Every structure is written in C-alpha cells, then in structure tokens.
Amino acid sequence: MIWQIDLMILTLVVICALATITIKDLLGAAVVFGVYSFLMCLLWAEMGAVDVAFTEATVGAGISTILYIGAILRTTRRSKD
Numbered sequence: 001m002i003w004q005i006d007l008m009i010l011t012l013v014v015i016c017a018l019a020t021i022t023i024k025d026l027l028g029a030a031v032v033f034g035v036y037s038f039l040m041c042l043l044w045a046e047m048g049a050v051d052v053a054f055t056e057a058t059v060g061a062g063i064s065t066i067l068y069i070g071a072i073l074r075t076t077r078r079s080k081d
Helices: 003-022 026-047 050-073
Strands: none
Touching: 003 026, 026 050
C-alpha cells in the first residue's frame, strides 16, 4: 500500500464527512454523501478488501444515493435550520 494515497483519500473522506453535515441544501448533502461512499470504496480497495469495496460501491455510493435523491426530490430541498 502506498501511504501517501491512503492519507490523501482519508483526508478527502474527512472533508466530505464534514461537508455532508454542514451543507444546508439537502440535495447537495446527498451528492457529497455519495462522494464520501465512493471514497470509502477506494479506501477499502486500497486496503485489499475488494468484496467490502464492491459492496460499498453498489450499496453506499449507488443505491443509497439514488434513494436519498429520490426522497429529496419528492419533498423540499432546503432544511428548516
């Protein structure tokens, strides 16, 4: 494993996690959460857990993001805060 790539991906994961909880637009938060899941997929693949990476890519970055976006489009996009 190349530790520089791991560190870069981990830094981006933390940035996406913080951005997801601070964004007021729910659609934007769902998209950033999808990017977070994809980065976690890359991190799992870099660590050699290909089965976990594949599951994270399909469920986390794929199906969950689509369901979140579908639910947001059927309701309001802005939070009340």
